[in-house]
Amino acid sequence: MSLHGSNGFSMTNLEAHNQSTQHERFTEWLHEVQSRAKLGPQLESVDQITPALEIEGNFTIIVDQEGNGDFVTVQAAIDAVATLNSQRVTIHIRAGIYLEKVVIPKAKPYITLQGEGSMDTVLEWNDTASNVDLQGNLLSTYHSATVAVESIGFVARNLTFKNSAPPPPNGAFGRQAAAIRISGDMAAFHGCRFLGAQDTLYDHKGRHYFQDCYIEGSIDFIFGDGLSQYRACELHAISHQGAFTAQKRKTPSDNSGFSFVDCKVTGSGQLYLGRAWGLFARVVFAFTYMEDVVDPRGWSNWDDAARDMSIFFGQYNCFGPGSAQARRVSWAHELSFVEAQPFLSLAFVDGEQWVDRHFLHLEP
Template sequence: MRRRGKVSSHAHMGGAGGGGGGADSTYIYSHAIRFVIILVIGIHFGSLKVNAAAAAEVSIDMSTAVLLKVDRSGNGDFTKIQDAIDAVPSNNSQVYFILVKPGTYIEKIVVPADKPFITLSGSQATDTIITWSEGGEIFDSATLAVLASDFVGRYLTVQNTFGTTGKAVAVRVSGDKAAFYGCRILSYQDTLLDDAGKHYFNNCYIEGATDFICGNAASLYERCHLHSLSKGSGSVTAQHRVSPSENTGFTFLGCKVTGVGSAFLGRPWGTYSRVIFAQTYMSNVIVPQGWDDWQDQTKHSTVYYGEYKCYGPGADMSKRVRWSHRLSQQEAAPFLTKDMIGGRGWLRPAPKNFKRPSKL
């Protein structure tokens, strides 16, 4: 656009001189030609970018997957899970199904952002265990860090055995459209960093003591078992929504909350923290007030903590904090389906057909 302005400026100056010809006309003409050439080149490369973007959106056959086998005893394609993930090509346009045979895998695993559509699956969570021991920074300590989109975890135990002396994440989920089925996720503080994106957890067991489900994802937990190890007053959730315009929050639907001591349902890591418990059993581990304000009363008017048709000794709302909500059916309705995470558009069944990789 700056070139265009310069041409217009010189044309105006030529006209003001009364002639508009000679050297000025040549200057105007040559610059106009240069502008047209640049414009045409720009349109051409713009078209290439559009075509490249369209090519990137290749339709993926979700019913068929490339099968990779991991067996620590040596009877598979790989003995380490990370090696199987590394074998998936960057920007893959096929579903990869990594079948992990029973065993204990002492690994720190990362699913990088450029490797979507990976399924990591055991046969049952109790005998397929991924374990690591690391504390410290919340984003770096995870045993399993999922940075890619369209990830599925099935029938795995993922644990961080660092202990009770600090932050120690078992699973970090920072990619969009991730789902976990029948998994066990174990640690003590910040067990599950449900960080960012739309996520779904079904029939999972999640255990910890302090803020053990935390982050700023938009997530639906359905028929999950949350078990608090807190002996004081730890918190099950620490949701990190920081703005009313963010469509994030945690919904627990048809879940079960148990524990060994006492615990809050949640406390606000973010000013606009949002957590809903619906049709969930709560044992007496849940303290009567239900929710904690993290010693910041200014958040009473901004957080959104709600309960709908929960039951059990910990679900008595008669002594709940005044700034939490007993939801009506109408108020609860938006949180009770997979629509809240757009799940109908991306949740997928396990593939029916498998093929072996052309080379390893």
């Protein structure tokens, strides 16, 4: 026997209607991503789009906290870069723990931070959202970041971004503590570590690419509204509840989402792969090994069943004890190859236009 609502649908028919609507919306998104996948091969070289994003730079600055370089702090080196510079500047940061907040402003594009190894070069601070600035204003999550990237064409290699604020207890307020906030377009990270607890990596907005990185946190520790691909990265949980990701796509026209390819999901606890921070959140995991740290339901709609029709969470060919589909929420997707393919390539982030394959050691 079926129950009827005021709209005249039986519950069975309503579920079928919702599933059909959700499939239509997914199909629209799939076509959108597939269309982007066709753009890359039409470009003969990255120079056609942004010549200044060539990796071989024309200027290098040395940062050495012992005084054997051009500057002793990273921020001083950034401040020395010419405003609206049109050529890549590499800031080589020698081994050490640099206790400072760093801001790369919008007016200073094409900066590379080059460490001497992710275990050896560390940028560290300990602000939280509830801390106050010199004027007595709350920092908020946005300003809690140890490093804030606001310019386009940013690159980081072989260093650690760390927020050393301690993990918050259950129910704590204002303990968000970002290790990095990335608000600039076309940012690439290779061989980096991101260490924190709640809200470690603020993938705020823009197109971003991460390869061979390690990301550690407790609650929603990869979050934001970026259009980002994470390849061969490890996501490591240090809590017993929460979520690995919290994606904030807010409208159907918002071109954002997270794609994880050939990654590892490790750590402790029972975390969701993702929570729907935004009404139209989108996250896909593919070819990813998952330890038994994933909540069997897989995903959370942020306690709002109305989001089930508009969010898109999916897996493709994932493996390991945490990848089992049997108890996943009904509105999550196990993708076919055709559906998953657009999320597996650089085209997902328009990367054929700006990610340097040689620099990031990608296969041709």
